[in-house]
Amino acid sequence: MANVSHRGDITSHPDVSEMRARYARMLGGRDVALVDGPVFLLGLYCAASPWILHYTTSQPALVTHNLIMGIAIGLLALGFTTTPARMYGLSWAMCAMGVWMIIAPWVVGSGPDAGVIINNVIIGALAVILGLMCAGTAAKSTPMP
Numbered sequence: 566m567a568n569v570s571h572r573g574d575i576t577s578h579p580d581v582s583e584m585r586a587r588y589a590r591m592l593g594g595r596d597v598a599l600v601d602g603p604v605f606l607l608g609l610y611c612a613a614s615p616w617i618l619h620y621t622t623s624q625p626a627l628v629t630h631n632l633i634m635g636i637a638i639g640l641l642a643l644g645f646t647t648t649p650a651r652m653y654g655l656s657w658a659m660c661a662m663g664v665w666m667i668i669a670p671w672v673v674g675s676g677p678d679a680g681v682i683i684n685n686v687i688i689g690a691l692a693v694i695l696g697l698m699c700a701g702t703a704a705k706s707t708p709m710p
Contacts, residue, residue: 600702601646604659604695608638611666611688620681627674627681631688634666638692645699653703656696663692 612635615621615628641659644652666689670677677685 600695600698601642603691604645604699605639605642607688607691607695608635608640608642611635611638614684614688618680618684620678624670624674624677624681627670627677627685630669630673631685634662634669638662653699656699656703659696659699660693661696663689663694663696665689666692 610617612632614635615624615631621628638659641652641655641662644655666685669689670682670685674681
């Protein structure tokens with residue numbers, strides 16, 4: 566087996582400047598894990614929340630709604646991670662989705678109970694907050710002309 570314990574830091578690597586430049590271009594001056602991970606987890610929870618809170622029989626329209634919205638939020642998070650330069654313009658869409666999640670129990674649902682309302686309000690509020698964080702990160706990393 567090869568002995569790899571002798572490896573030091575990367576400063577002696579011949580391509581270190583190119584690797585650092587590529588890394589900086591990739592990240593675009595933003596902190597990836599700060600926003601993208603929580604957005605994905607929020608989408609995952611939103612999609613699974615009807616089964617977690619057991620309102621699949623009382624609110625079938627909200628079950629489909631939360632599943633679709635959760636998948637959409639998760640796809641936004643994947644887009645934020647894989648192609649940040651293109652996707653961070655959609656940060657405001659994340660905020661709009663959050664506002665929609667807050668009002669959806671009354672628009673999509675039929676007589677939702679307090680648990681369903683609180684669940685969607687919390688998901689919506691977190692989506693708005695994370696959307697604003699994404700927009701702030703995009704604004705910070707975009708060079709001004």
